[in-house]
Amino acid sequence: LNRIILDVDTGIDDALAILLAVKSRKLDILGITTVCGNVSLQQATDNTCKILELAGAPEIPVIAGAAGPLTRKSHYEHRVHGQDGLGGALPDPAVSKKAEEGFAPEFIVEQAKLYPGELTLIMTAPLTNLALALLKCPELPSLLKEVIFMGGVVRGHGNITPTAEYNTYADPEAARIVLHAGIEKLTQVGLDVTRQTLLNEATIERLTDPALRSYVAQSTEIYINRYEQMNGIRACALHDPLAVGVALAPELVGRKSYYVDVETASRLCDGQMVCDFQNRLGQQPNTLVCETVDAEAFLELFINALNA
Ligand code: BDR
Numbered sequence: 037l038n039r040i041i042l043d044v045d046t047g048i049d050d051a052l053a054i055l056l057a058v059k060s061r062k063l064d065i066l067g068i069t070t071v072c073g074n075v076s077l078q079q080a081t082d083n084t085c086k087i088l089e090l091a092g093a094p095e096i097p098v099i100a101g102a103a104g105p106l107t108r109k110s111h112y113e114h115r116v117h118g119q120d121g122l123g124g125a126l127p128d129p130a131v132s133k134k135a136e137e138g139f140a141p142e143f144i145v146e147q148a149k150l151y152p153g154e155l156t157l158i159m160t161a162p163l164t165n166l167a168l169a170l171l172k173c174p175e176l177p178s179l180l181k182e183v184i185f186m187g188g189v190v191r192g193h194g195n196i197t198p199t200a201e202y203n204t205y206a207d208p209e210a211a212r213i214v215l216h217a218g219i220e221k222l223t224q225v226g227l228d229v230t231r232q233t234l235l236n237e238a239t240i241e242r243l244t245d246p247a248l249r250s251y252v253a254q255s256t257e258i259y260i261n262r263y264e265q266m267n268g269i270r271a272c273a274l275h276d277p278l279a280v281g282v283a284l285a286p287e288l289v290g291r292k293s294y295y296v297d298v299e300t301a302s303r304l305c306d307g308q309m310v311c312d313f314q315n316r317l318g319q320q321p322n323t324l325v326c327e328t329v330d331a332e333a334f335l336e337l338f339i340n341a342l343n344a
Pocket residue numbers: 047048049050074113116160161186195201202203275276
């Protein structure tokens with residue numbers, strides 16, 4: 037089994053990513069680390085605990101991390117994820133599981149040292165925790181097997197500003213640290229591919245477990261409404277689950293190496309990811325950019341894992 041740590045700001049689609057990772061039974065999940073993003077750190081942590089209980093995996097450790105971006109103010113996304121981050125689908129109080137002691141960036145470093153060359157990090161949130169881990173342990177890149185992160189958009193438009201994707205926008209300084217850390221296998225899963233992996237209500241009906249189906253239907257309602265309002269399609273994008281999908285089935289995506297950076301000082305373009313497709317800057321490639329995805333195969337993998 038591939039050893040992973042999943043880093044989340046749970047969030048409706050983070051919750052679906054957690055469900056996919058757990059239900060696939062193909063990943064050794066050493067822990068789930070949480071960060072401020074879609075919702076506050078506390079809310080993201082509580083939501084993660086609730087989802088692990090729903091998934092029947094309360095034994096997986098949850099470790100809280102950064103309570104805000106490196107230098108900026110937090111930017112919650114209640115319009116997309118609802119007040120509680122889960123579209124109101126799991127009302128309080130519904131959880132007995134609690135987070136462990138400890139701090140996510142330290143946990144990431146500890147586990148990387150424990151399993152040198154074996155650990156894959158799957159990041160589905162602003163990259164604050166990983167940036168802090170890299171600042172704390174500059175040799176971390178040489179200990180990691182792979183980092184897969186959901187964030188950025190390289191050809192299409194943004195989803196938080198006209199040009200920026202939410203995770204890179206929420207903590208662009210952290211994204212820059214990660215991109216320039218010298219991580220040998222750094223895979224970017226951006227909106228260019230996640231906007232192709234759409235979940236609609238008919239597909240949700242295919243979930244066989246009644247509790248899971250009802251949770252997914254309820255939690256995605258607000259998310260689907262928002263996606264329809266912005267994109268004219270009645271469905272929602274499986275942004276974060278696709279990052280887990282890439283760890284489970286790498287052949288789902290076509291990746292190409294490019295030099296990638298993130299804008300951190302711009303009035304209109306803050307948080308925008310810039311991919312140097314034609315190597316105009318003459319820099320060494322630092323990122324494997326997902327350029328294609330077999331969306332149908334991923335949707336099947338997702339539904340089959342949740343139905344197993
Ligand atoms: C990303 O932003 C968040 O709102 C989602 O959870 C996902 O990680 C998509 O841009």
